[in-house]
Amino acid sequence: MGIAIKSAEDIEKMRIAGRLAAEVLDFIAPHVRPGVSTGELDRLCHEYMTGVQGTIPAPLGYCPPGYRPYPKSICTSVNNQVCHGIPGDKVLKRGDIVNIDITTIKDGYHGDTSRMFHVGEPSIAARRLSEITFECMWLGILEVRPGATLGDIGHAIQRHAEGHGYSVVREFCGHGIGKRFHEEPQVLHYGKPGSLAELKAGMIFTIEPMINAGRREIRELADGWTIVTKDHSLSAQWEHTVLVTESGYEVLTLSSGAPALPASLSSAARQSAAA
Ligand code: MF3
């Protein structure tokens, strides 16, 4: 099949779907507080998407081969949960960290983005893990340009994570996205520079590293979806949907509340560090 090159019309619609997904995260941010349940966060996001935005929550009923239908509209992965946490009765408490992952469908196109949230004051260890994971995502994004490879993205992420003593989850990866939620290619968050497929302008995929404070091994819970770290260590994830442009990249899942590229990773800072 190969990796799709999106048309100008596809790209315009992906910009809209992407921005809407990011705006759901902006909307939910002030609700992420001690005492709220993950089920309540799901309910609020569902109402906002369907009632205010006119978007469809892509996770609801999503059923890849070998899975049972996903029962909720968002994913909420708390502390040692790596990804695909199912919202429910779990009440967030001070010091928890939670990844909220939103995928909207608008006009047939998908936007997919996630952020980490701290509930009250995080521990120093939790804040650090979340920050380094955010930098990992951005270091991957900064590799994106025509002629670079998927291996360049994975390598940049792995190097930063492991350089800080963390581990990269291998079983889940970023993915092409468009009219379908998950398309080719798989975007691994580890790898070798120059390996795997070459990027071309018009490709759209997510970069969504899952980084563990401890060992990389994971386990699936009996609900058939929730992934946790085997050693119970904390895990963090950030996700953007990214377009390969003629000159580099365009992040499609930005919004006013999306934290910006860290100044320490700007090209000037990276060049002086390399010198
Ligand atoms: N949003 C996730 C991703 O980034 C996929 C979630 S699938 C679900 O690829 F069914 F759990 F929602």
Ligand code: CO
């Ligand atoms: Co994704």
Ligand code: CO
């Ligand atoms: Co996602």
